[in-house]
Amino acid sequence: xxxxxxxxxxxxxxxxxxxxxxxxxxxxxxxxxxxxxxxxxxxxxxxxxxxxxxxxxxxxxxxxxxxxxxxxxxxxxxxxxxxxxxxxxxxxxxxxxxxxxxxxxxxxxxxxxxxxxxxxxxxxxxxxxxxxxxxxxxxxxxxxxxxxxxxxxxxxxxxxxxxxxxxxxxxxxxxxxxxxxxxxxxxxxxxxxxxxxxxxxxxxxxxxxxxxxxxxxxxxxxxxxxxxxxxxxxxxxxxxxxxxxxxxxxxxxxxxxxxxxxxxxxxxxxxxxxxxxxxxxxxxxxxxxxxxxxxxxxxxxxxxxxxxxxxxxxxxxxxxxxxxxxxxxxxxxxxxxxxxxxxxxxxxxxxxxxxxxxxxxxxxxxxxxxxxxxxxxxxxxxxxxxxxxxxxxxxxxxxxxxxxxxxxxxxxxxxxxxxxxxxxxxxxxxxxxxxxxxxxxxxxxxxxxxxxxxxxxxxxxxxxxxxxxxxxxxxxxxxxxxxxxxxxxxxxxxxxxxxxxxxxxxxxxxxxxxxxxxxxxxxxxxxxxxxxxxxxxxxxxxxxxxxxxxxxxxxxxxxxxxxxxxxxxxxxxxxxxxxxxxxxxxxxxxxxxxxxxxxxxxxxxxxxxxxxxxxxxxxxxxxxxxxxxxxxxxxxxxxxxxxxxxxxxxxxxxxxxxxxxxxxxxxxxxxxxxxxxxxxxxxxxxxxxxxxxxxxxxxxxxxxxxxxxxxxxxxxxxxxxxxxxxxxxxxxxxxxxxxxxxxxxxxxxxxxx
Amino acid sequence: xxxxxxxxxxxxxxxxxxxxxxxxxxxxxxxxxxxxxxxxxxxxxxxxxxxxxxxxxxxxxxxxxxxxxxxxxxxxxxxxxxxxxxxxxxxxxxxxxxxxxxxxxxxxxxxxxxxxxxxxxxxxxxxxxxxxxxxxxxxxxxxxxxxxxxxxxxxxx
Numbered sequence: 063x064x065x066x067x068x069x070x071x072x073x074x075x076x077x078x079x080x081x082x083x084x085x086x087x088x089x090x091x092x093x094x095x096x097x098x099x100x101x102x103x104x105x106x107x108x109x110x111x112x113x114x115x116x117x118x119x120x121x122x123x124x125x126x127x128x129x130x131x132x133x134x135x136x137x138x139x140x141x142x143x144x145x146x147x148x149x150x151x152x153x154x155x156x157x158x159x160x161x162x163x164x165x166x167x168x169x170x171x172x173x174x175x176x177x178x179x180x181x182x183x184x185x186x187x188x189x190x191x192x193x194x195x196x197x198x199x200x201x202x203x204x205x206x207x208x209x210x211x212x213x214x215x216x217x218x219x220x221x222x223x224x225x226x227x228x229x230x231x232x233x234x235x236x237x238x239x240x241x242x243x244x245x246x247x248x249x250x251x252x253x254x255x256x257x258x259x260x261x262x263x264x265x266x267x268x269x270x271x272x273x274x275x276x277x278x279x280x281x282x283x284x285x286x287x288x289x290x291x292x293x294x295x296x297x298x299x300x301x302x303x304x305x306x307x308x309x310x311x312x313x314x315x316x317x318x319x320x321x322x323x324x325x326x327x328x329x330x331x332x333x334x335x336x337x338x339x340x341x342x343x344x345x346x347x348x349x350x351x352x353x354x355x356x357x358x359x360x361x362x363x364x365x366x367x368x369x370x371x372x373x374x375x376x377x378x379x380x381x382x383x384x385x386x387x388x389x390x391x392x393x394x395x396x397x398x399x400x401x402x403x404x405x406x407x408x409x410x411x412x413x414x415x416x417x418x419x420x421x422x423x424x425x426x427x428x429x430x431x432x433x434x435x436x437x438x439x440x441x442x443x444x445x446x447x448x449x450x451x452x453x454x455x456x457x458x459x460x461x462x463x464x465x466x467x468x469x470x471x472x473x474x475x476x477x478x479x480x481x482x483x484x485x486x487x488x489x490x491x492x493x494x495x496x497x498x499x500x501x502x503x504x505x506x507x508x509x510x511x512x513x514x515x516x517x518x519x520x521x522x523x524x525x526x527x528x529x530x531x532x533x534x535x536x537x538x539x540x541x542x543x544x545x546x547x548x549x550x551x552x553x554x555x556x557x558x559x560x561x562x563x564x565x566x567x568x569x570x571x572x573x574x575x576x577x578x579x580x581x582x583x584x585x586x587x588x589x590x591x592x593x594x595x596x597x598x599x600x601x602x603x604x605x606x607x608x609x610x611x612x613x614x615x616x617x618x619x620x621x622x623x624x625x626x627x628x629x630x631x632x633x634x635x636x637x638x639x640x641x642x643x644x645x646x647x648x649x650x651x652x653x654x655x656x657x658x659x660x661x662x663x664x665x666x667x668x669x670x671x672x673x674x675x676x677x678x679x680x681x682x683x684x685x686x687x688x689x690x691x692x693x694x695x696x697x698x699x700x701x702x703x704x705x706x707x708x709x710x711x712x713x714x715x716x717x718x719x720x721x722x723x724x725x726x727x728x729x730x731x732x733x734x735x736x737x738x739x740x741x742x743x744x745x746x747x748x749x750x751x752x753x754x755x756x757x758x759x760x761x762x763x764x765x766x767x768x769x770x771x772x773x774x775x776x777x778x779x780x781x782x783x784x785x786x787x788x789x790x791x792x793x794x795x796x797x798x799x800x801x802x803x804x805x806x807x808x809x810x811x812x813x814x815x
Numbered sequence: 816x817x818x819x820x821x822x823x824x825x826x827x828x829x830x831x832x833x834x835x836x837x838x839x840x841x842x843x844x845x846x847x848x849x850x851x852x853x854x855x856x857x858x859x860x861x862x863x864x865x866x867x868x869x870x871x872x873x874x875x876x877x878x879x880x881x882x883x884x885x886x887x888x889x890x891x892x893x894x895x896x897x898x899x900x901x902x903x904x905x906x907x908x909x910x911x912x913x914x915x916x917x918x919x920x921x922x923x924x925x926x927x928x929x930x931x932x933x934x935x936x937x938x939x940x941x942x943x944x945x946x947x948x949x950x951x952x953x954x955x956x957x958x959x960x961x962x963x964x965x966x967x968x969x970x971x972x
């Protein structure tokens with residue numbers, strides 16, 4: 063971990079006087095410090111601290127702090143603790159930790175109990191890497207001191223060792239963790255910070271480990287947000303304004319209220335035109351009933367009229383036209399090196415191409431939902447979410463209830479993909495709960511979910527490369543005309559206008575003498591947000607398809623051309639999330655590995671097929687894809703699909719493989735058919751019948767190659783997506799001679815000349 | 816007039832709204848939330864159960880159609896804490912689930928497939944139309960092959 067990354071976090075010094083007994087001589091990341099304090103916790107059940115308890119019988123329970131959205135953190139984060147606690151994984155039972163706050167004497171009067179519990183930006187593993195291993199190490203240290211205490215004065219704690227859940231004396235005596243737990247919670251120690259294990263000694267980290275919840279999932283017992291049960295809870299569904307920034311004009315609830323089981327019909331106000339949309343998307347009318355079917359039937363009987371609002375003439379056709387026109391405007395400069403204009407003047411060859419990528423919906427398999435119980439002075443919220451601190455903040459803001467009095471339970475989430483980083487569905491449920499004055503579960507239907515979302519931005523990329531007589535790139539210009547992610551969010555005021563759509567420091571920035579990244583804004587009414595590998599899924603398609611076209615113009619092999627462009631292994635500055643550096647050598651390594659695995663240049667390509675390759679740096683991780691495809695009668699068949707990744711030290715290789723397989727398939731799914739289109743100011747897609755996710759029969763086997771490494775790990779949840787789309791497009795070119803300039807491919811519209 | 820059927824062996828006499836899809840009866844009235852809501856139009860399969868042994872999308876099966884029928888849900892594959900079925904074991908061994916939300920429906924569809932086609936090819940498996948947003952398809956294929964092997968007795972239990 064670099065000094066810069068350490069500086070990013072707020073460290074606290076935990077002192078004897080403040081915490082009555084535990085003294086830590088060196089700093090500990092603030093997230094975990096609170097959780098290690100003794101005395102405030104229930105000493106029953108073998109609790110040693112907020113993360114670890116060991117019951118008599120030596121059953122070890124480790125808390126999983128983060129939102130589990132399918133990225134495997136409920137397994138991988140506890141593995142970090144288990145490693146340094148020195149217990150075999152087979153001894154561990156994982157328990158989900160709900161959102162935790164502790165009182166604090168300092169403003170704002172509360173602090174996180176477990177550290178960061180959200181799921182976003184692939185940060186769980188890198189943020190937990192040191193912190194959670196330290197939790198394990200500090201806990202083990204306490205157990206050893208508790209054992210020394212029990213063995214009597216004169217026992218040298220440094221002579222003790224641990225193994226398989228026991229502290230062991232040099233003379234062979236041993237004490238089980240389970241028998242030491244309550245002493246370990248109380249013991250006073252003044253040791254130095256424990257030393258963490260070296261990778262060569264890892265017993266848990268790096269071992270393929272199955273998801274901890276597999277049995278409960280296959281039995282149908284795993285509980286998701288939508289499964290929440292609170293006594294007396296009603297169920298609600300909401301009819302929302304279908305026009306972005308439209309408003310509720312009138313509604314007639316007479317027929318709805320006559321439906322058996324319907325209890326109330328409540329209007330819920332959304333943001334007015336021009337107001338921030340980060341907390342809620344639309345006006346709506348909620349039907350509240352005894353059960354889901356009654357609510358749905360009641361909703362069908364509603365009569366609602368809407369004011370269409372200022373965006374009601376919006377259409378995707380007009381958007382595309384205005385974006386393409388915007389490409390010829392000067393635009394705002396995100397980065398400029400040298401002069402691409404001078405390079406153009408002296409160029410032997412100029413290559414240009416435009417790439418268009420659509421709005422995408424998240425379509426989490428579990429639609430948005432939230433269950434609330436709002437009382438005058440306290441509240442309970444159960445929601446599949448990715449930002450529990452936002453859920454807490456918003457609930458408190460709406461109700462006036464202090465944050466310490468709001469209980470937030472964290473169920474397993476049926477997918478996140480960035481959708482649940484926004485808590486708008488929680489805001490709706492809380493508003494409803496305050497009106498209904500009874501516990502209520504708000505459920506979105508699939509239609510609601512596709513028609514109301516913070517969509518992955520739409521954009522057109524205008525690429526230009528200038529070549530010297532040897533075919534080398536002298537200048538590279540990447541202009542993006544797009545609906546950026548900076549959109550009506552008060553928290554984004556300091557963000558650049560090109561938020562989420564320009565990646566100015568990514569490859570090939572720093573690799574070519576003249577470089578320019580520019581942005582031309584395009585106005586549109588749809589709300590935009592984070593969609594798995596935000597920015598990278600949006601941009602890598604253009605960059606990596608264009609490198610291929612440039613290689614072709616230079617008469618060079620796409621793999622060799624990329625490796626030459628990457629040049630000598632070195633670190634370039636990278637200022638966006640995932641930095642502070644981008645390592646050209648690590649990207650070259652995964653590129654070579656993907657190429658080797660598919661037989662690039664070494665095995666013949668079967669007749670009628672083509673191979674494509676692409677690579678990308680995402681959030682600190684390096685990925686490359688190689689695919690072999692054939693195209694017949696407009697259908698693409700993927701015969702081979704390779705994904706090579708470097709995530710630093712692998713924590714759970716089985717989980718990394720799953721994320722790469724899933725990310726690759728996500729990318730292929732998006733590339734083939736997915737787009738959100740707008741006509742008359744309304745989203746046209748309604749359900750999976752017209753937003754057609756990839757199916758089993760279209761999903762290739764994905765061979766995942768994980769590069770061995772002991773570098774600080776990066777997160778694997780998102781980085782499998784970005785290079786999959788251009789690898790597919792480049793393979794289609796190799797098979798057909800036609801470039802893919804627009805996504806999705808569906809209907810052949812994506813195949814250019 | 817009540818509608819009579821069984822769910823996981825237990826008798827039900829239902830006299831609510833007969834147009835209610837089986838999915839919402841299970842989730843809201845039978846405390847069986849293992850069967851999931853994904854789309855409501857039969858397009859995703861997250862709601863797959865067995866009706867008289869055949870895979871059925873319960874969001875499209877009104878209770879009115881269930882008179883005299885036998886319904887099995889994911890909870891009924893290995894009732895109580897009882898031993899897991901071969902498909903469930905294979906699913907764990909192949910580490911299939913990611914978010915897990917679609918998996919109950921996938922399992923029910925897989926069990927149905929294996930009853931009809933004990934030794935399915937990839938082509939047979941690829942005809943399954945249950946959606947998975949997380950992309951667990953490759954491991955589902957492996958798990959179904961593994962389950963077929965377990966069922967055929969090719970591996971020690």
